[in-house]
Amino acid sequence: MGEFKNRITVTIYDQHYTIIGEEEPSHIRHVAGLVDMRIREVSKYNAGLDTSRKAVLTAVNIMDDYVKLQEKYEDLLAKYESEGQGPVND
Amino acid sequence: MGEFKNRITVTIYDQHYTIIGEEEPSHIRHVAGLVDMRIREVSKYNAGLDTSRKAVLTAVNIMDDYVKLQEKYEDLLAKYESEGQGPVND
Incomplete structure (x- = not known):
């Protein structure tokens, strides 16, 4: 399945x-x-x-969103992993 | 602080x-x-x-990464929220 390449015009x-x-x-x-x-x-x-400069600025905006979402994802993952281990009992 | 606008040349x-x-x-x-x-x-x-078409394709690639990361984030959030509530005891 994964090896089949689709060719799409947008x-x-x-x-x-x-x-x-x-x-x-x-x-x-x-x-x-x-x-x-x-x-x-x-x-x-x-x-x-x-158009070229508009497209580059668009790419910058999307990358900005991506970097912020990545930080949000990493924060949530750290929270999930630390809470998932549960409290340590002596 | 947040209202101060930076002007950066890249x-x-x-x-x-x-x-x-x-x-x-x-x-x-x-x-x-x-x-x-x-x-x-x-x-x-x-x-x-x-350059214009290269920049648009770059924007498409970054948006593709963003959409996939967003799905990953939402999956993790759903997992975090469902597990955080703990098992329901009758």
């Missing part, structure tokens, strides 16, 4: 992209839709920038 | 960007460095694409 900021990968088409379309939304958000406040 | 894929935000400069530089690395990775396998 539209992001009015440009077509062919994405090749092992992911489900529905997942790829969902991800592409989120990126399209984020580029349009950036464009609203940076209308003067060219 | 270099991503040989272009300068001024990022204005409430984030710590070190955080912004870290995020920009990760994006630079990811664009260079995409470029290695898509040398023929223009």
